[in-house]
Amino acid sequence: MSCGSWIGIRGTKRLYSTVSKISERTLMSEVQMKELVALCKHRGFIFQSSEIYGGINGFWDYGPYGVELKNAIKQYWWQEMVQRRSDIVGQDASIIMHPKVWEASGHVENFTDPMVDCKECKSRFRADQLESTSACPTCGAKDSFTEARLFNLMLKTNIGANTDSSSQSFLRPETAQAIFTNYRVIQRCSRKKIPFGIAQIGKAFRNEITPRNFTFRSREFEQMEMQYFVDPDDSTDHFEYWLKERFNFFRRVGLPDSKLRFHEHGEGELAHYANAAKDIEVEFPFGWQEVEGIHDRSDFDLSQHQKFSGEEMKYFDESSGRKFIPHVIETSIGADRLSLAILCNSFEKEVIKDSNGKQEFRNVMRFKPHIAPVQIAVLPLMKKLSEPTLRLEQSLRNEGFRTEYDQAGQIGKRYRRQDEIGTPYCVTFDFESLEDNRVTVRFRDSMNQKRILIEELNDFFQSKIRSSMRGFEDSE
Ligand code: ATP
Numbered sequence: 001m002s003c004g005s006w007i008g009i010r011g012t013k014r015l016y017s018t019v020s021k022i023s024e025r026t027l028m029s030e031v032q033m034k035e036l037v038a039l040c041k042h043r044g045f046i047f048q049s050s051e052i053y054g055g056i057n058g059f060w061d062y063g064p065y066g067v068e069l070k071n072a073i074k075q076y077w078w079q080e081m082v083q084r085r086s087d088i089v090g091q092d093a094s095i096i097m098h099p100k101v102w103e104a105s106g107h108v109e110n111f112t113d114p115m116v117d118c119k120e121c122k123s124r125f126r127a128d129q130l131e132s133t134s135a136c137p138t139c140g141a142k143d144s145f146t147e148a149r150l151f152n153l154m155l156k157t158n159i160g161a162n163t164d165s166s167s168q169s170f171l172r173p174e175t176a177q178a179i180f181t182n183y184r185v186i187q188r189c190s191r192k193k194i195p196f197g198i199a200q201i202g203k204a205f206r207n208e209i210t211p212r213n214f215t216f217r218s219r220e221f222e223q224m225e226m227q228y229f230v231d232p233d234d235s236t237d238h239f240e241y242w243l244k245e246r247f248n249f250f251r252r253v254g255l256p257d258s259k260l261r262f263h264e265h266g267e268g269e270l271a272h273y274a275n276a277a278k279d280i281e282v283e284f285p286f287g288w289q290e291v292e293g294i295h296d297r298s299d300f301d302l303s304q305h306q307k308f309s310g311e312e313m314k315y316f317d318e319s320s321g322r323k324f325i326p327h328v329i330e331t332s333i334g335a336d337r338l339s340l341a342i343l344c345n346s347f348e349k350e351v352i353k354d355s356n357g358k359q360e361f362r363n364v365m366r367f368k369p370h371i372a373p374v375q376i377a378v379l380p381l382m383k384k385l386s387e388p389t390l391r392l393e394q395s396l397r398n399e400g401f402r403t404e405y406d407q408a409g410q411i412g413k414r415y416r417r418q419d420e421i422g423t424p425y426c427v428t429f430d431f432e433s434l435e436d437n438r439v440t441v442r443f444r445d446s447m448n449q450k451r452i453l454i455e456e457l458n459d460f461f462q463s464k465i466r467s468s469m470r471g472f473e474d475s476e
Helices: 014-015 033-042 066-083 099-104 177-188 231-254 299-307 334-346 383-398 409-422 429-435 454-469
Strands: 046-048 061-062 089-092 112-117 122-125 150-151 155-157 168-171 195-203 220-230 260-265 276-284 287-296 316-318 322-324 327-334 349-354 359-365 376-380 404-406 425-429 438-443 450-453
Touching: 033 046, 033 334, 061 066, 066 089, 066 195, 066 220, 066 231, 066 334, 099 168, 099 177, 099 299, 099 376, 155 327, 177 220, 177 299, 220 231, 220 334, 231 260, 231 276, 231 287, 231 327, 260 287, 276 334, 287 334, 299 327, 327 334, 334 349, 359 409, 376 383, 376 409, 383 404, 383 425, 383 429, 383 454, 409 425, 425 454, 429 438, 438 454, 450 454
Parallel strands: 089 195, 376 404, 376 425
Antiparallel strands: 046 061, 112 122, 112 150, 155 168, 195 220, 220 327, 260 276, 276 287, 287 327, 316 322, 349 359, 425 438, 438 450
């Protein structure tokens, strides 16, 4: 916290001969947020919470495609950070913790933003986000702001029947503290030796004064955090290692280097206890913004919990015979912010020409295959072919792919629908399929098509997904 419609219908031949080439491509360098927000609602990615009551500011719901996207991102993070490594284990801690945790962590005292109110319209803003001379962004009144006051961002709640201060607790503003408080028990039960890490994915809550930019700054969101416990003498090396690892993760989920950069915390920004901190920033349509923080937090958190709880946090290093409180390298990323970064950077409005030279638009979400909400759409060329096509779809589903069956409308329109939700592969079952056991696989990005034997589909797609996870581009 700082403080082809081109395919008429019928017949496989036409399906091949009109394979469209992208003869002209206009990429929107800057996605219009309005258009993206509208598309997200229309296609069931993300929309306002409690919408029938007018919504509630800072809270968002994920629809069928949105939840698949976010789950795929979380699952990929978990695989990369926990399952693929022997030095990191996972946990899932409760959202509400002992109130003392937040005293020890400094959140009760310091987790604040300076805030001002407009005396005219009573709107509330973060003082550090307003120009000193600015008029009220809501009503336009000049010089109408109150003095800045500190506003604690933790959401309060009461535990049990009493509603007085003795029962007061907080919805956690970050997942990290539960990793610190569990560090001893997890180190013991997992028998990990330093350096090792503990990872967690979970909800966090912050009473943000000005939630904005769609889901970017929400009041309820999910974090994916990992705390890596290291020998104090080695912390700089581990910090450097994690900077590289995490940057590469952003590339593998499909964000191009041109949209990624590090931001180093300067003197004024660096928390007093931190040795070093860098953010990974992504360029959104509304500017460069933090999506992940990588911090060398020294022994601050464990020392604080040792002091407040009385529990010893020291680690005995058998190899050197030394006893010390480990230093912590933290990697902290928001699942919702990363999802939004991917949505913004995957969305393109493309001008294409069909084989007759007719120009048209298509909306494309260029999700990497391993995180696409639908990986394979399975389509009968005509409704008559629904039975074998449904069987094929179910068999791909059974293999673990995220699939969708769609028989409504012209095949070209169905391709466009799939492009818009980012499906990398469409499989079309036609009349010839009944004879030769082959189907047409159509690739979202190139719009190329290829006939593949049905029995080879599983291997074909498995290898596509695997290479996508490793960061390779699709060559089709
Ligand atoms: P910011 O300066 O944008 O408020 P922060 O520095 O407070 O962010 P951290 O406390 O380091 O953020 O949290 C780690 C990550 O959690 C952030 O990089 C971001 O991805 C995510 N995150 C933090 N606050 C929010 C929020 N209000 N809405 C969505 N994601 C958030």
